[in-house]
Amino acid sequence: MPIPASWSGPLLSVLRIVAALAFMHHGTSKFFGLPPFPMPAPLPPLLLAAGAIELVGGALLLIGLFTRPVAFIASGMAAVGYFMAHASKSFFPSVNGGEAILLYAFIFLYLAAAGAGPWSVDAARNRSRV
Numbered sequence: 001m002p003i004p005a006s007w008s009g010p011l012l013s014v015l016r017i018v019a020a021l022a023f024m025h026h027g028t029s030k031f032f033g034l035p036p037f038p039m040p041a042p043l044p045p046l047l048l049a050a051g052a053i054e055l056v057g058g059a060l061l062l063i064g065l066f067t068r069p070v071a072f073i074a075s076g077m078a079a080v081g082y083f084m085a086h087a088s089k090s091f092f093p094s095v096n097g098g099e100a101i102l103l104y105a106f107i108f109l110y111l112a113a114a115g116a117g118p119w120s121v122d123a124a125r126n127r128s129r130v
Contacts, residue, residue: 013064013117019107020061022100023074027055046084053077061111064120068112075108 003011029037030051043051057074060066078101086098093099116122 009118011117012114013119015107016061016064016067016111016116016120019104019111020058023054023104023108024058024062027051027053027058031055050077050081061108061116064116064122067116067120067122071108071111075105075112078102078105078108 025035028034030039030043030047033039039047053074054077057070057077060070061074082098082101082105086093086096086101089096089098093102
């Protein structure tokens with residue numbers, strides 16, 4: 001039995017929330033060492049920028065605020081990260097270690113087009129304007 005079409009909005013929100021939490025933990029790792037992951041100290045400027053996008057952008061995506069522009073920026077950051085850190089190692093993401101960041105790039109690109117879903121601050125703001 002297929003999933004009812006009426007679930008598409010809530011499932012979009014669930015995708016946004018889960019992806020944001022997973023993305024955000026990369027920023028907390030860079031800035032706070034949670035979860036512990038070896039990082040150079042001090043962080044180079046590119047990692048500082050990536051960490052800020054992961055932490056702040058991830059938090060905004062988590063609550064669904066300014067989802068479209070934030071997701072677009074996060075998608076671009078993930079795409080740049082993939083090509084700078086992974087693509088040169090191998091054509092295949094399973095070999096070059098870039099599967100997760102590649103998925104972030106496309107999930108966030110989708111969210112930039114689709115929006116936050118019904119369980120979001122963006123949706124609540126739009127409801128209050130009507």
